[in-house]
Amino acid sequence: MSEENHSPVYLITGLLLGLVMGLVYSLAVAPLSYKDTDPSALRAEDRDAYRSMVALAYAADANLERALSRLALLGEADLRGELAAQAQRLMAEPGYQSEARALAQLSLALQTAGGGQIPPTPNPLATQNPATPVATLDLNAAVQTPTTPPTPIPSQTPTETPTPLPTFTLRPTFTPLPTLGAPFVLQSQAEDCAAPLPLIQVEVIDADGTPVPFIRVDVTWDGGTDYFLTGLYPEQSPGYGDYEMTPGTVYTLRVGESGQLVGDLTAPSCVDGNGTTYWGGLRLIFTQP
Amino acid sequence: MRKRRMTWFLIAIALGLTLGLVYGYVLRPVPYENVSMDSLRQDFRTDYILMVAQAYALDHDAALALQRLSRVDAVPGVRLVQETIIAAQQMGYSRLDIEVLAVLMQGLQDYVPPLGGQP
Numbered sequence: 001m002s003e004e005n006h007s008p009v010y011l012i013t014g015l016l017l018g019l020v021m022g023l024v025y026s027l028a029v030a031p032l033s034y035k036d037t038d039p040s041a042l043r044a045e046d047r048d049a050y051r052s053m054v055a056l057a058y059a060a061d062a063n064l065e066r067a068l069s070r071l072a073l074l075g076e077a078d079l080r081g082e083l084a085a086q087a088q089r090l091m092a093e094p095g096y097q098s099e100a101r102a103l104a105q106l107s108l109a110l111q112t113a114g115g116g117q118i119p120p121t122p123n124p125l126a127t128q129n130p131a132t133p134v135a136t137l138d139l140n141a142a143v144q145t146p147t148t149p150p151t152p153i154p155s156q157t158p159t160e161t162p163t164p165l166p167t168f169t170l171r172p173t174f175t176p177l178p179t180l181g182a183p184f185v186l187q188s189q190a191e192d193c194a195a196p197l198p199l200i201q202v203e204v205i206d207a208d209g210t211p212v213p214f215i216r217v218d219v220t221w222d223g224g225t226d227y228f229l230t231g232l233y234p235e236q237s238p239g240y241g242d243y244e245m246t247p248g249t250v251y252t253l254r255v256g257e258s259g260q261l262v263g264d265l266t267a268p269s270c271v272d273g274n275g276t277t278y279w280g281g282l283r284l285i286f287t288q289p
Numbered sequence: 290m291r292k293r294r295m296t297w298f299l300i301a302i303a304l305g306l307t308l309g310l311v312y313g314y315v316l317r318p319v320p321y322e323n324v325s326m327d328s329l330r331q332d333f334r335t336d337y338i339l340m341v342a343q344a345y346a347l348d349h350d351a352a353l354a355l356q357r358l359s360r361v362d363a364v365p366g367v368r369l370v371q372e373t374i375i376a377a378q379q380m381g382y383s384r385l386d387i388e389v390l391a392v393l394m395q396g397l398q399d400y401v402p403p404l405g406g407q408p
Binding site (some may be wrong): 044 | 291294297298299300301302303305306307308309310311312313314318322323324325326328329330331333336337339340341343344346347348357360389
């Protein structure tokens with residue numbers, strides 16, 4: 001009689017004991033790990049590293065098609081936006097200027113070429129070789145030791161489009177970029193009540209009258225600093241960049257490392273046709289003397 | 290009776306174990322994201338290392354190239370690039386790409402790391 005009373009308890013105990021053992025093993029001791037993955041599965045840090053390498057490789061070979069196919073492997077919808085955002089982030093970190101510039105340059109190239117929005121097939125290689133376990137998530141194939149051997153896919157680069165890398169030797173610089181020349185000075189400043197937001201809109205032009213992309217513009221105000229790059233809105237102008245002001249805050253701005261400091265910048269108060277007031281923007285043009 | 294109870298006890302453990310494994314590996318596995326670079330498939334690794342070589346062609350910074358390579362594999366950089374050259378040849382990469390990789394390998398062979406650095 002006593003044993004009958006205890007029987008469910010020992011069964012439940014055994015079940016729970018096994019459950020705990022199974023969970024500990026599958027979630028902690030030997031959790032599912034993936035091998036032979038594709039770049040779209042990378043963690044954020046490695047995605048950034050991958051993106052940087054794509055941009056640097058593009059700086060080396062100027063092969064936009066190849067860069068685009070590599071970026072497509074990340075499976076991101078807004079390639080240009082991701083590139084520009086990463087360029088902005090790296091610009092603030094010492095030692096990453098060349099990467100930031102390469103990212104911005106690739107972003108600009110995508111924009112100019114009309115790219116940057118990838119159709120929803122994130123992995124063009126998968127369409128070339130549907131047998132690979134990359135295109136679809138097959139957990140069984142991904143567990144521990146995949147049975148799929150490395151896929152002998154040819155280069156991501158179509159061989160029929162030869163890489164226009166002239167030589168693999170020295171390429172001293174990859175962009176006709178700015179300029180440690182004369183510092184940029186303010187040429188004109190005007191209120192812009194047509195601006196959709198209270199923006200500081202900066203246009204940077206070199207001594208020849210050519211708009212200059214990828215110039216860092218530092219913005220400071222009482223209690224804060226920030227920066228932005230020109231060239232991320234080439235549809236406006238390659239030398240254009242903007243920054244949204246907080247109304248009532250007074251900003252100081254400097255273009256380039258040794259540019260002229262321009263202070264007392266604040267969002268102007270504008271009035272529309274109905275007598276309603278709103279915050280307008282500022283438009284500043286900087287040139288090299 | 291004791292033997293029978295023990296049998297059922299072991300069956301219960303086995304059942305629990307199975308449920309735990311199914312939960313951990315099938316129902317709620319580690320998500321297919323947040324994967325590190327070293328888990329990339331061979332052809333993607335090859336392309337990444339080619340990009341490292343292309344970047345090296347720009348900056349000729351062997352230390353930086355080694356750092357970038359270390360994301361993919363812990364093996365010494367020269368060996369990794371050698372393996373990649375072989376893989377790239379098998380995958381049909383262009384001669385130009387192979388040469389870019391060869392330049393990186395040469396640069397890594399000539400590179401003398403600072404004291405305490407990794408070869």
